[in-house]
Amino acid sequence: MSHDLRQQRRPVRAARGVSPVKVTVAVVVSGVVVVALFAAGIAAERFSNGRPADATATSAAPAQAAPRKGDPVKTDPVKAGPAFGEAVRDGKFEFAVTRVDCSSATVSLKRLKRTADGKFCIVGLTVRNIGDGSKYFLGRAQTAYDTSGATYDSDELAGLYVNGGAEAFLQKLGPGEKVSGKLVFDVPERVQLDSLELHDSPLSGGVKAPLRDRHGR
Missing domain, CATH: 2.60.40.1240 (Immunoglobulin-like)
Incomplete structure (x- = not known):
C-alpha cells in the first residue's frame, strides 16, 4: 500500500446519547443532597441561636442570696388602727x-x-x-x-x-x-x-x- 498507515485517519465515532433515565436519577439525587444540606443548615442555625442564648440567659439571672443570721426580717406593713379620739x-x-x-x-x-x-x-x-x-x-x-x-x-x-x-x-x-x-x-x-x-x-x-x-x- 502506498499510503502510510500512520497517516490514515481513524473514523470518528459518533457520540453516545445520554440516557433519559440516568439524567432523571442524577437530578433527583442532586435535589436530595441540596434539601439535606439546607435542612442541616437550618438545624445548625437554630442550635447556635437557641441553646447558647438560653444558657446565657440562665447564667445571667441573678441568684437570690440566702438571708444571713442577724439580718433584719422583712415583713409586710401592718395597717395601723384608729388613734385615740378618732371616730x-x-x-x-x-x-x-x-x-x-x-x-x-x-x-x-x-x-x-x-x-x-x-x-x-x-x-x-x-x-x-x-x-x-x-x-x-x-x-x-x-x-x-x-x-x-x-x-x-x-x-x-x-x-x-x-x-x-x-x-x-x-x-x-x-x-x-x-x-x-x-x-x-x-x-x-x-x-x-x-x-x-x-x-x-x-x-x-x-x-x-x-x-x-x-x-x-
Missing part, C-alpha cells in the same frame, strides 16, 4: 372617745355616793346616728378591755351618778343626732384600760376604740 363606726352609730379618767375610787350625786371595788375609769363618749332611722344606744352593751385582754362591763349605777342622775345614753337618736355622756367601769387599782368595744346593739359585731394614745399613755 369609729359600728352599724348605724359613729363613736368618738373624748376623755378617760381613772383617778377616783368614788362617784357621788348630791348625798348619794358609790365606791368602787378598785377604781372607777370614767370614759367620755360621743355617739352619732349615721343611719336613716331612729335607734337607741345602750350603755350596758359596751365593754372595756385592759392591757392583758380582761373585760369589764359598765357600772350603770355609777354612770347615773356621773351623768347627773340621768342615763345619758338611754335615749332614742334620730338620723344625724348626736349625744355625749360618760361610761363608768370599776376595775382593779393596778389595771390599765386599753380599749373600748362599742356596739350599736347588743348583738352587733362591735368596733374597738383605743383608750390610750400610741405611746401607751
Whole structure:
C-alpha cells in the first residue's frame, strides 16, 4: 500500500446519547443532597441561636442570696388602727372617745355616793346616728378591755351618778343626732384600760376604740 498507515485517519465515532433515565436519577439525587444540606443548615442555625442564648440567659439571672443570721426580717406593713379620739363606726352609730379618767375610787350625786371595788375609769363618749332611722344606744352593751385582754362591763349605777342622775345614753337618736355622756367601769387599782368595744346593739359585731394614745399613755 502506498499510503502510510500512520497517516490514515481513524473514523470518528459518533457520540453516545445520554440516557433519559440516568439524567432523571442524577437530578433527583442532586435535589436530595441540596434539601439535606439546607435542612442541616437550618438545624445548625437554630442550635447556635437557641441553646447558647438560653444558657446565657440562665447564667445571667441573678441568684437570690440566702438571708444571713442577724439580718433584719422583712415583713409586710401592718395597717395601723384608729388613734385615740378618732371616730369609729359600728352599724348605724359613729363613736368618738373624748376623755378617760381613772383617778377616783368614788362617784357621788348630791348625798348619794358609790365606791368602787378598785377604781372607777370614767370614759367620755360621743355617739352619732349615721343611719336613716331612729335607734337607741345602750350603755350596758359596751365593754372595756385592759392591757392583758380582761373585760369589764359598765357600772350603770355609777354612770347615773356621773351623768347627773340621768342615763345619758338611754335615749332614742334620730338620723344625724348626736349625744355625749360618760361610761363608768370599776376595775382593779393596778389595771390599765386599753380599749373600748362599742356596739350599736347588743348583738352587733362591735368596733374597738383605743383608750390610750400610741405611746401607751
